[in-house]
Amino acid sequence: MGKLSRLDQIMDYLKGHNLVTVEELVNVTESSPATVRRDLIKLDEQGVISRSHGGVTLNRFIPTQPTTNEKIYKNLTEKQLIADYAAQMIKAGDSIALDAGTTTLEIAKRITQIPVRVITSDLHIALFLCEFKQIEVTIIGGKVDDSSQSCIGEHGRSLLRQINPDISFISCNSWSFNKGVTTPTEEKALIKASFAEKANKVVLVADSSKYDSYSLFTSISLSKFTDIITDTRLDTESRILLSNQAFKLHIAD
Structure with missing residues (x-):
């Protein structure tokens, strides 16, 4: 893995x-105070983040849905490693459900x-x-969410209630032990929950940068998952906590 970007270091x-403090971040990034302040403004x-006279704190509440373009290159190495690991779970003849997201798009590429059947809400994946030709694709249909270019609403949820996939892969922008997978909107929360309802295996694919953050609406509690795949940057304390649950924690490296 290459050197972290300055924003990733921060x-x-x-x-x-x-x-x-700004001074701490200057030392960590080996950058000038002016450069660090520009990054903090961004x-x-x-x-x-939240800024105050005393310094800077991380804001773990995510109020809005980031767009696909904003997410596609963020933590790309981690997403690719997670997708490599997830793809190994899939075998010929499986039916798989792919939730909308840049990590699930990486799974699709692999x-x-x-020869599989794929059910997805994501226009990019479909x-x-x-x-x-060896892949049969079903898109769930319904209203298109403009931030993620994916289907939301009752029409798609109705279709998801009728299918029994072998594996459902669910991505997210925020997840935590106490709050589970969360989303900024009720419609996104409901569609994600529908992906998890009837699959034999329900797999969360989420990089560690999203862990311990949350949005307004809870979609799926972590207890609903059979497997969670994340990356090596998940801290040791969180790994121990998540490893002692009913689901299986996988670290992709």
Whole structure:
């Protein structure tokens, strides 16, 4: 894995400390105070941090749904490793449900040679996979959410209630031990929950940068998952906590 970007260095440091000063971040990133302040202004505008006279804290509440374009290159290495691991769970003849998201899109890229049936809410995934003759693609339909270019609403939920996939892969923008998978909108929460209802295996695919953050609406409690796949940057304390649950924790490296 290459050197972390300056913003990633700042985020990593914030995750391990309650209150951080500009001077600390200057030392951590080996950057000038002016450069660090510009980065903090950017993170503040995105709602990622809270700034005060005493310093900077990480804001773990995510108020809005980020767009696909905003997410697609973020933590890409981790998403690719998670997708590599997830794809190994899939075998020829399986029916799999792919929730909308950039991590599930990476899974789709890894199954093009496997004859499977795919049910998805994600327009990007559906358009990509329908190019491959050995893959049968069903898109759930309904209203399109413009931030994620995916289907939401009762029409899609009704279809999901009628299917029994072998594996359902669910992605998210925020997850935590106490609050589970959360979303900024009720419609997104309901559609994600529908993906988890009837699958034989329900697998959360979520990189560690999203752990211990939350949005307004709870979609799925972690107890509903059979498996969780995340990356090596999940801290040791969280790994121990999650490893002692009914689901199986997988660390992709």
